[in-house]
Amino acid sequence: MVRIRRAGLGDLPGVAQVLVDTWRATYRGVVPEAFLEELSYEGQADRWARGLRDPTWPGRLFVAEAGEVVGFAAFGPDRASGFPGYTAELWAIYVLPTWQRKGLGRALFHEGARLLQAEGYGRMLVWVLKENSQGRGFYEHLGGVLLGEREIELGGAKLWEVAYGFDLGEQKW
Numbered sequence: 001m002v003r004i005r006r007a008g009l010g011d012l013p014g015v016a017q018v019l020v021d022t023w024r025a026t027y028r029g030v031v032p033e034a035f036l037e038e039l040s041y042e043g044q045a046d047r048w049a050r051g052l053r054d055p056t057w058p059g060r061l062f063v064a065e066a067g068e069v070v071g072f073a074a075f076g077p078d079r080a081s082g083f084p085g086y087t088a089e090l091w092a093i094y095v096l097p098t099w100q101r102k103g104l105g106r107a108l109f110h111e112g113a114r115l116l117q118a119e120g121y122g123r124m125l126v127w128v129l130k131e132n133s134q135g136r137g138f139y140e141h142l143g144g145v146l147l148g149e150r151e152i153e154l155g156g157a158k159l160w161e162v163a164y165g166f167d168l169g170e171q172k173w
């Protein structure tokens with residue numbers, strides 16, 4: 001059985017492992033190899049711990065747990081993308097490759113979107129690498145609307161991201 005719930009500090013080693021392993025599986029050949037190799041479980045666990053320990057941190061972190069953490073998603077206020085009305089953002093969503101396509105991504109998305117809507121947010125966006133057809137297929141399947149694109153720098157490489165928007169009132173997911 002898999003539970004979707006808010007994350008605590010004890011989940012962070014699992015969150016870090018999901019993030020690093022899924023990044024490497026998803027972005028190999030897209031993101032520079034050195035950048036992927038430099039990702040570390042300890043570094044990622046520390047990064048999320050700084051958030052969870054800070055009472056002013058605006059993130060909401062959820063995990064999918066099946067004995068151990070097998071997926072996570074982080075939501076929060078929009079980080080200044082400038083699309084009018086899009087005040088909330090899905091910061092990250094990752095499910096371990098062996099657990100993908102079993103409904104966990106949808107369940108994580110649903111929990112976060114429902115919470116943001118209950119808090120009064122109307123619209124949420126997410127940025128995804130343009131070449132990440134897996135992520136884009138998921139967002140499009142959930143009814144995301146293409147909003148625009150931007151160029152970013154990651155590990156010395158210039159990459160394009162696209163943004164998808166969701167109306168939290170529609171609850172298609």
Ligand SMILES: CC(C)(COP(=O)(O)OP(=O)(O)OC[C@H]1O[C@@H](n2cnc3c(N)ncnc32)[C@H](O)[C@@H]1OP(=O)(O)O)[C@@H](O)C(=O)NCCC(=O)NCCS
Nearest residue numbers: 093094095100101102103104105106128134135137138141
């Ligand atoms: C994208 C991701 C989070 C989706 O999670 P998941 O658990 O595999 O997705 P789910 O099983 O919950 O799928 C939900 C629905 O979306 C559909 N879907 C999932 N991936 C899809 C894709 N690539 N193309 C089309 N539809 C897709 C599923 O068929 C399912 O449809 P249904 O509920 O109507 O039957 C996961 O695949 C992942 O972690 N990928 C790698 C990392 C990544 O790309 N993250 C996003 C970065 S911004």
